[in-house]
Amino acid sequence: xxxxxxxxxxxxxxxxxxxxxxxxxxxxxxxxxxxxxxxxxxxxxxxxxxxxxxxxxxxxxxxxxxxxxxxxxxxxxxxxxxxxxxxxxxxxxxxxxxxxxxxxxxxxxxxxxxx
Amino acid sequence: xxxxxxxxxxxxxxxxxxxxxxxxxxxxxxxxxxxxxxxxxxxxxxxxxxxxxxxxxxxxxxxxxxxxxxxxxxxxxxxxxxxxxxxxxxxxxxxxxxxxxxxxxxxxxxx
Numbered sequence: 001x002x003x004x005x006x007x008x009x010x011x012x013x014x015x016x017x018x019x020x021x022x023x024x025x026x027x028x029x030x031x032x033x034x035x036x037x038x039x040x041x042x043x044x045x046x047x048x049x050x051x052x053x054x055x056x057x058x059x060x061x062x063x064x065x066x067x068x069x070x071x072x073x074x075x076x077x078x079x080x081x082x083x084x085x086x087x088x089x090x091x092x093x094x095x096x097x098x099x100x101x102x103x104x105x106x107x108x109x110x111x112x113x114x115x
Numbered sequence: 116x117x118x119x120x121x122x123x124x125x126x127x128x129x130x131x132x133x134x135x136x137x138x139x140x141x142x143x144x145x146x147x148x149x150x151x152x153x154x155x156x157x158x159x160x161x162x163x164x165x166x167x168x169x170x171x172x173x174x175x176x177x178x179x180x181x182x183x184x185x186x187x188x189x190x191x192x193x194x195x196x197x198x199x200x201x202x203x204x205x206x207x208x209x210x211x212x213x214x215x216x217x218x219x220x221x222x223x224x225x226x
Binding site for chain 2: 004031033035040041042043044045048050056058059090092102103104105106107108109
């Protein structure tokens with residue numbers, strides 16, 4: 001199993017540009033989530049999904065969109081990038097948050113710089 | 116403010132010593148998890164303790180949970196240089212389908 005994969009590893013954007021951060025998992029996990037990590041702020045939840053077709057907002061959803069058309073993929077879209085979105089983005093998955101299988105598996109992260 | 120707050124923010128000890136990190140939270144939880152992050156990497160799950168458990172062990176790790184004080188501690192015994200990393204607690208809130216992470220403790224083990 002590849003686990004949780006994220007692409008790209010690093011991206012530079014100009015203010016106002018849009019892009020999609022890709023996340024995929026091959027563990028048949030129902031639950032997927034996106035976090036951003038900023039110095040001194042820990043990880044903050046952006047959006048999450050409990051299954052295909054179901055998404056919900058986390059703590060800091062503004063400026064980001066998500067969709068979950070398949071179990072495997074959970075892309076994060078920045079519609080109009082702003083310097084405040086400069087961060088490291090992590091995707092995570094788990095079998096569920098409703099059962100015993102709650103361990104989160106994290107991807108390697110995408111480092112985003114918005115100029 | 117954050118659901119989970121960790122203390123201390125940074126900890127530096129000598130190899131072989133024990134390291135203790137604490138996590139406090141505000142609302143009722145289903146479980147509390149601890150994760151480790153090596154510099155520039157994704158987080159790795161260490162241990163999960165449920166709200167009806169008081170103590171759990173895994174190798175050199177010992178986690179305690181006091182739901183009356185809304186706090187948890189992570190003890191790493193006989194520390195090694197490879198334990199140098201940031202450690203995060205994450206709480207699964209009751210009635211919610213999300214994990215909330217603390218700000219982390221940066222642990223440095225000096226050889």
